[in-house]
Amino acid sequence: MTETPAMPMDPAERRRLTRRNILKASAAAGAALGAAGLPVLSTSTPAIGTRGLRAEELIPEKRRGIILYSVRDRISAAPDDSGVPYGFERVLARIAELGYKEVEFAGYNQHTSILGRQITPEEIRKILDDNGLVANGTHASINATTFTQQMDIAQTLGMKHIGTGSDPTNSSYASDWDAAADLWNELGRQARKRGMKLYTHNHDAAYSFLLDEGPFDANGRPTRSSGIRRLEYFFGKADPKYVFFELDIYWAYVARFKHQKYIDKRGFERTDLFDPILNVAARGDRFPLFHAKDGNRNSALANGYEMTPLGEGDINFQQFFETIGDANERHANWEQDTAPGGATNPGQSLDFAALSYQNMSELTIYKRGH
Template sequence: MAFNSNFSRRRFMVGTGAAVAAALSPIGPASVFTPTLASAANGRLIPAGKLGTIAYSQRDVPTRVGIAASRALGVAPTMGYLGGPDFPQDPTDLGPLVPLPGGWAELFEFLANCGFKQIEFAGYGQNAANPGGDAPNPAPGGVTTAQSRAAYLAYARTLRGFLDAYGLEAIGNHGFIPNTWYGPNSAGGTMAAQDYERLQTELEFAAILGTPFMGTGNDPTNSGNRNIEPWTVAGEKWEALNTISQQWGIHLYTHNHSPAYNFLQDGPMVTVTQDRVTGQPIAPTQVRGESGKRLMQHYLDVTDPALCVIEMDVYWAHVAQHQWRWRYDWEGNRVEDIFDPAAQVAKQPQRYQLFHAKDGDATGEAPGVGNGYNFIPFGDPRSDIDYTTFYQGVGAKGHYNANYEQDNAPGGNSDPGQSLRFSRISAAGMAALRG
């Protein structure tokens, strides 16, 4: 597809000077993240073609005025640090102060040069001054019109042009999921007309991008309710939505944070006398018993494997392992039952099509207290999530689409280049994973 803007790779690279060109170059071999000779004999656990990132990690970049747009407007670009010749082996080597990429086209070029191949979107908007402009509203006032649909889909073709220009592929998006669907538990047993028109528009947008998946950053219920009933209803909803999306060849996926791997409340009311976390005596309390099934496992059990797939956030799955360690059985006993994220995936590998490859540094908190981890770049030496063992344990080697994510990657005004430096570190860390 033609590159649908006036942005020029040649003008970008020449106009920003040798310092930026060096900063955008692929990661060199001198890095703490490079595999040793012994490990290099093993195959990559994340194939090159499935090395991705969710643009939420670089969410500050599309929203700022980029280098080309700054030049066109006659304003100074945002300046920052992208790493010097010894980065990332020496993370303190920030390199020279250089103009920073902004907008989708410049971000895609940077990510491609880091080694990323797949892009998961977290929304499609960018600063309107950048090549391609901002994403039009597909449903002004909640109503999709012929005009709003046409403008939105034209923007999709622009984004596709940017992706193609740098050899990138769209793998998914955290975006619009309707609240109504065809089924007895939906309002009136049907889908609202406005939801249907918006969903069809979003699916056509995704089809133009060429992505096989479209989804959400939330769990299937988005309610935080651990009772079995809303999770059963969620299965009905997502099966109905996937029946629609499959007409476009697209699977709709759900996401997880740690609550989605808490224990399903699926038993009778029981009396408990021990604190769930500490085991200390408490006054007799009525709770609903738990069989030991996790919430997301119930969702898998009640949905069609051919329709409904999942994106596991590996970081939050390990937080769940730290947090949800004890349950109350159907007799009211406190039972230790530790979650194993890799074993969860290995039961049904084809249901888990995407991962958020998010790394964590252990906080030292006691089990059941806090999150247990802090966000860090993927492969950072402080990592306490054993990704090698995880990937070796999930089976179906090379199957999963891995998207680097780091919630705290943007450095704000004090360090506007941080999310891009962390992307360099993480691409190298993912590429170095062997087993």
């Protein structure tokens, strides 16, 4: 069943609701969670003075992170007179001032004019340590040729997770996902020997439907689907001891918007609505990392959403993080691909980082306590 778009909301009212995170779970969502044997939690903030309740942070302070891709413009910037931090030393110091405790890398280079050469992983590690920051992962190129080198860098930076910003394969076919699983299982074994977890990061296409049913095309490839989604197929092929996942929450909700229909083996169109919460809650121990990326619903756009700073959009992070499992076992990295403001607003990405951290810190769950 296709979702009915919400009526337009006054921007001030939207900001009040999203920033304070008091959206309630829908009845349909609650029923689905209950049917799956998962907890159905209230996402409303209790009245001030309610007795017998204690507040807990949905994302503990030590787990609040940022992927540096969001501030890539300032990491890569040459020294300038804008007054905005540039390069690893200044940008990471600012990130720490904002309150972030963890960072996820998206490359290890800065402008060579800062040092007269490229910075080294050892120098970056010192900057992390000096600012009380922990590297929780990376978006590197994951392949058999360079994996040892990537693990060396990750270990220098103190990472417990090593990953990529792309899917294991872009294919629609099970055979290619089988081959990807074989490679990732082997690389995951290697990572585990070095004390790291190997992870892959999704975009919306990862949750589109696998082509795994006949009839077949001229090359013997299936043209229809059983209804299983690509990454869900990979879950079953990748060894849970060696292969892990970083859910990009924004792209998961884009998948919910975009990938609803498939053609079954008999030629009938079927509808299946993807649920990002159930996707994680059913296998929470396989998702150590998340991209906390927000967006406003806009059905006029191809993706159905437009990226915003965290807490300023329509994605219900309160409901999401309440439901998926132990808060101490997840790392939430804020990301906004569109954060850089360019030459006209060089401070925008760091301003958005500040706003997103504030909103992340306000995510709270209320529990009965002693």
